[in-house]
Amino acid sequence: MVYCPACGQEQTDETKFCRFCGDSLPGAGMMKLLRQEALELAAKRNGGHLTEAQAQSSQTMQAVEQNRANGGPNIVQNGVHAQSAKQATDDLKALMRELH
Numbered sequence: 001m002v003y004c005p006a007c008g009q010e011q012t013d014e015t016k017f018c019r020f021c022g023d024s025l026p027g028a029g030m031m032k033l034l035r036q037e038a039l040e041l042a043a044k045r046n047g048g049h050l051t052e053a054q055a056q057s058s059q060t061m062q063a064v065e066q067n068r069a070n071g072g073p074n075i076v077q078n079g080v081h082a083q084s085a086k087q088a089t090d091d092l093k094a095l096m097r098e099l100h
C-alpha cells in the first residue's frame, strides 16, 4: 500500500499513476525506503530522537501496514486514520523538501 505524494490517497502497491489525481507514484518499495530514510535523517538531526509528530506518523504508517498484513479491516476507511495517514504523507513531503 502506498499513498499518493500529491493528494495523499491510498493506492495499491503496483499502481504507477494515482487514480485520484493522475500523479505518478514511486511504488511501495521506494515509498517505504524514502519514509524510512526521511525519519532516520530527522532523528539524527534531532539528536537521535524523532519528534512526537514524526514518531506518531511512523507509528500510524506501521499500524496501517500491520493491519493490512494481518488481513484486518481496512482502518484507512476510518476518517480519523485516513486523516492520520494524510498527515503522515504531508509530514514526509515537508521533510523531503527540507532535505533538498
Ligand SMILES: [Zn+2]
Pocket (backbone or CB within 6 Å): 004, 005, 006, 007, 008, 009, 018, 019, 020, 021, 022, 023
Ligand atoms: Zn494523487
